[in-house]
Amino acid sequence: MSLDPNVCYRAVQSRDRRFDGTFYTAVRTTGIYCRPSCPARTPAFGNVTFHPSAASAQAAGFRACKRCLPDATPGSPEWDVAGTVAxxxxxxxxxxxxxxxxxxxxxxxxxxxxxxxxxxxxxxxxxxxxxxxxxxxxxxxxxxxxxxxxxxxxxxxxxxxxxxxxxxxxxxxxxxxxxxxxxGRRGADRRPGSGAGVGTGTVAMRLAVRTPFAGRALHAFLAAHAVAGVETAGEGWYARTLDLPHGPGSVRLDLTDALDAGETAFVHATFRLADLRDTGAAVERARRLLDADCDPVAVGEQLGADPVLGRLVRRTPGLRVAGHVDGDELAVRTVVGQQVSVAGACTVLGRLVLAHGTPVETGVDGLTHLFPRAATLAGVDPETLPMPRSRGRAIAGLAAALADGEIALDRGTDRGDVRARLLALPGIGSWTADYIAMRALGDPDVFLPTDIGVRRALAALGHPPGHPPGRLPADTPDPDAWRPWRSYALMHLWHSLDLDLEETP
CATH class of the missing domain: 1.10.10.60 (Homeodomain-like)
Known part of the structure; x- marks a missing residue:
């Protein structure tokens, strides 16, 4: 990561919170490293060095500042979306x-x-x-x-x-x-019941997210797509089971709006884990679900200036792309949802979970199963699946490729390679492969021009799709203008279907 010392120092002088997590400031005279927004007196330019990661500062012999807690910031948005090896x-x-x-x-x-x-x-x-x-x-x-x-x-x-x-x-x-x-330095934010000790393997903590954060909109999306047995939601909260490396678990997230741009907000999360060694993995997967490391200010500045999307961005600042905790699960769910309504897909998936999922005890009403693993679905006769036979065969082929390791849907895979492998499977087209890339692989630049929801949203915005299926209206701005944030543009269009556009400035 190339860091221009002059640019970095100007960010430190302004204490700009938007740079927290993107680089770290190490002070030679004190031997500590800080986040750019540290409230301490700004050190002299000649006394500082800049590092692209907390590990880099630590490796250089600096220790974390006790005042600004530089390692408590959200992760770097650059590395969160980068398709590079690093x-x-x-x-x-x-x-x-x-x-x-x-x-x-x-x-x-x-x-x-x-x-x-x-x-x-x-x-x-x-x-x-x-x-x-x-x-x-x-x-x-x-x-x-x-x-x-x-x-x-x-x-x-x-x-x-x-x-x-x-x-x-x-x-x-x-x-x-x-x-x-x-x-002994616990913060004041200790709500009743927070912390561990509610039960064996129960950990409650706060997950840092960049603001603005449209928690209510994310909650609405997750609740609408919830699959019985695996997910459940209530007023302001969402919960689901987790299939983790050392055993099963579950997480509950309290989702509210935090709209003050440039700050760090916190989502309260409660994890119940069969093995505490899975704490780090569970936290990271919850953060993926939240799109916690997104840079909403950068996204909003670009999309907010667009003549089509601008008013949607102003209506719902900080809208996130809902990630996922398990790429294999998301891929199966996406294939099941081809050409059917969200409610219809959730009904079919609920039957699939009941028939082939692993029963678990979570202590949370409604969370009863882990989603079926790819190896399990690969061994199921596709003719017995509760869906059209062609789709059942597509599920079986996809599950076999996932179980054999031919396709890996974690955040460390090359997105282009995964897309090519998915498209080579029977029954999987561009819409499916790109939707998987957006939610399972965290690709920030996906657009689905053939999606019926996109076409409806554009029509409601004054761009009726009077054109052959699969093509955007002639007077619609080129989606390339929304790069590299087309996934966020897509989410704004989908979210607009639930808004009263007459009241949107």
Whole structure:
């Protein structure tokens, strides 16, 4: 990541929160590193260096500022959407791949040798994969220490450390404080019932998101697409089961609006886990679902100036692209939903879950099953699936490709390669492949011109589709003008179907 020192220093002088998480400021005279918006006195230009990651600053011998907590910011929006090897590797590291599979496993997933991947990450992020994974573990540990009542030994293993000694040494080095000292700095935001201790393996914490954050709109989307047994929702909250590396779990998210641009807001999340070692993976998957690392200000500045989308962006600032916790599940759900209504697809999927999903005990009403795994669906006779035979065969073929590893739908895969492999499968066309790319792979630049919802939304905005199916109206601005945020343009068009456009300025 190329950082212009002069540009970075101007951001530090203005304490611009929009740059929090995109780079870090290290101060030679104090030996600490900060977020750009740190309220402390601005250091002299000659005394600072800039780093693309917290791990880079730590590797250079700096410790985290105790005032601005630089590692508590949302992740970098650049690396969240980047299709580069470094961006793909960062997302896998955040999911705990290095902790579970080592650096060799990470390198294998992105298709590089261990040595070349280490060189690449060091050049791009200022630190190798082990240092990046260590920084992620330290951040998770600090959040758990300060916001839950988990015992410190449980925190160590929940954060991904191999031993309590490693946990203690890392926390002391990164924060210049013992874990017990960090526990004494709990914030005031301790709602009744927050923290761990509600039950075995229960962890409640706050997930940082950039603002503006249209939590209500995200809630409406997730609730409308909820599949019985796997998902449930109520007033202001959404919950679902999680199929995690070490066992099942569930998460409940409280979703409200936070519309003050440039700030960091928090989504309250409660995780119930069969194995606390899955804490980091569960948190990362919940953040994917929330699109937490999106840069809504950058998206809003571009789309808000568009003559077609501008009023939609002003009506719902901070609209997110709903991600997903499991790429395989999203792919199956997308194929089932081809050419049927959302409600109809959810009904069919509910039957599929009841017949082939894994029953689990979550303690949450309505959450009774994990979604069927690809290997399970690959072994099901497609003729018995509750859908047209051609679609059943498409599900079986897709599930077989996923189960065999021919297609990987995690955030570390090459999006172009995945799209080509999906299109090679019978029964999967461009709409399906692109929808999967948007929600499962986090591609920010997907547009679906043949989607019936898109055509209806454009018609309501004064661009009736008086044209052959599959083509946009002649007087509609070129969707290329919405790059690189066409996925967000798509979400605004879909969301507009639920708005009273007469009241939209």
């Amino acid at each position: 961006g793909r590797a960062m997302r896998l590291i955040a999911d705990g791949v290095v902790d579970r599979e080592g650096v060799d496993g990470l390198a294998r997933r992105v298709g590089y040798t261990t040595r070349h991947l280490s060189r690449l990450l060091t050049a791009e992020l200022g630190a190798g994969p082990l240092a990046l994974a260590r920084a992620r573990r330290a951040q998770t540990a600090r959040v758990l220490i300060e916001t839950t009542t988990l015992g410190l030994a449980d925190v160590a293993f929940a954060a991904g450390f191999a031993s309590v000694r490693q946990f203690n040494d890392t926390v002391r080095e990164v924060y210049a404080a013992a874990p017990s000292d960090l526990r």
